[in-house]
Amino acid sequence: MTHAHMNLPRTPANYAPLTPVSFIHRTALTFPDHTAIIYDDLRRSWAETYRRCKQLASALTKVGLQKGDVVGFMATNTPELYEAHFGVPMAGMVLNALNYRLDAKTIAYIIDHAGIKLLVTDREFSDTVKEAVRLAKGTPVLIDIDDPAAEGGELLGAQDYEAFIATGDPDFAYSGPGDEWDTISINYTSGTTGNPKGVVYHYRGAYLNGIGNTLEWNMGAHPVYLWTLPMFHCNGWCFPWTVAAKAGTNVCIRKVNAANIYNSIADHGANYLCGAPIVLSFMINATEEERRPFNHLCKVMTAAAPPPATVLQAMQEQGFDVTHVYGLTETYGPAVACAWHEEWNDLPIGKQANLKARQGVSYMVEEDTKVIDPKTMQEVPHDGETMGEVMMRGNIVMKGYLDNPEATAEVLADGWFHSGDLGVVHPDGYIQLRDRAKDIIISGGENISSIEVESAIYAHNAVAACAVVARPDDKWGETPCAFVELKPGAAVDEAAIIAHCRGLLAGYKVPKTVIFQEVPKTSTGKIQKVPLRAEAKEL
Secondary structure (H helix, E strand, O other), X not given: OOOHHHHOOOOOOOOOOOOOHHHHHHHHHHOOOOEEEEEOOEEEEHHHHXXXXXXXXXXXXXXXXXXXXXXXXXXXXXXXXXHHHXXXXXXXXXXXXXXXXXXXXXXXXXXXXXXXXXEEEEHHHHHHHHHHHHHXXXXXXXXXXXXXXXXXXXXXXXXEHHHHHHOOOOOOOOOOOOOOOOEEEEEEOOOOOOOOOEEEEEHHHHHHHHHHHHHHOOOOOOOEEEXXXXXXXXXXXXXXXXXXXXXXXXXXXXXXXXXXXXXXXXXXXXXXXXEOHHHHHHHHOXXXXXXXXXXXXXXXXXXOXXXXXXXXXXHHHOOEEEEEEEEEHHHOEEEEEOOOOHHHHHOOHHHHHHHHOOOEEEOOOOOEEEEEEOOOOEEOOOOOOOOEEEEEEOOOOOOEEOOOHHHHHHHOHHHOEEEEEEEEEOOOOOEEEEEXXXXXXXXXXXXXXXXXXXXXXXXXXXXXXXXXXXXXXXXOEEEEEEEEEEOXXXXXXXXXXXXXXXXXXXXXXXXXXXXEOOOOEOOOOOEOOHHHXXXXXXX
């Protein structure tokens, strides 16, 4: 038996595929004169930004690119890359924002693997791009961003970005995607081993996570959002679309450092920013000259390793409210957040920090996140101890990896996205990461979370950065080996770090070896453990 209500068809009147481009359309109509972008002395309104995005879309079409073609951007967080998040999809094309810290060989690989037809590149990266284009099989059309603030470099393209978009029609009549499953962007993972993988995003996920950010962060109207997180990183965690949805102001900075962060907060009233823990340490360790007083609350969203309690306390005392989130490129950036309970505000700061360091619960726009035993596919007990793999499913999980059906099938097996991260679930249902599956240290049969040991080391006030990896050991199989980068002027020896850890950790978790050196980081500021593991083996 079919019910009459099941026979009502979708029509253009009551159904439209979700697209984050709709956010800028509404905001440009509603708040045309509100400032959309601040960059050095530049100010642009939403009406002007919208017009420029349409010109970009039109120019891409006029130069002969087709719907579905991939447009690359090799740029810092400047207005051009912001406009690309709307202009490229308006043309029905796919945005591939490149990590400008990658080497020429990797960029060449991405140009060919993604099939980039046109590449907009900042003058500062001309050496890398010139070499990448020489190595690549494909020959993308090159357009230059000739930013006066760029250091050195040369112009490689036929024209610069301003001349290019000037060829476009400011009244370009764009249409939305035919299907919300269409591809809006491709983002390459930093690839700690082998070639990076191309993570494919659809319009539906971009739209939903753009809105999800506002919900999880309780964003008010007209946020002033400071671009400390690279827009090439998971499309800036979908915040280019979020800021448009909330008719906010994007404060763009070319170089992320303490002075630029404090100036933006003090001069422009920036009240939201995102970043890896490295950004938090810039802010805490700022010199008196770099610091600027401000009298509003600035909200900070951080991911990757949870901030140590000492860092959270320092941030709170300086007028910053930190939200800890967790996600992967494969989940459009953050998909899990440590949703805060008001009664936790009354707890001592150390206890608050321990709660904040948990990754937490699923974003509202994600269907489900669980910690599952990958062998049985059963959820682990909520005892804060039993480890399993964090898995997600829902509308903010990627379509898959570009041109890599095996890896896609493997990571999306059994109806779940397998994150490769190991965690536990506390009795209140909040998830806490313990490690990447490959980073767990197994010593004398006991699992040691490298994150737990790192948090203990970070609690020492002389430590700027640290990484803990497994060092092979004849007796124990593996023991924790710590690589520690000290703050400038600090003098601490191995015995002092070990003694410090002994006061905080069970004996078997205390590092047996401490090496003092600069800790290698990936282009997105994540600590690279692969070279450190190799180094630990040689010790």
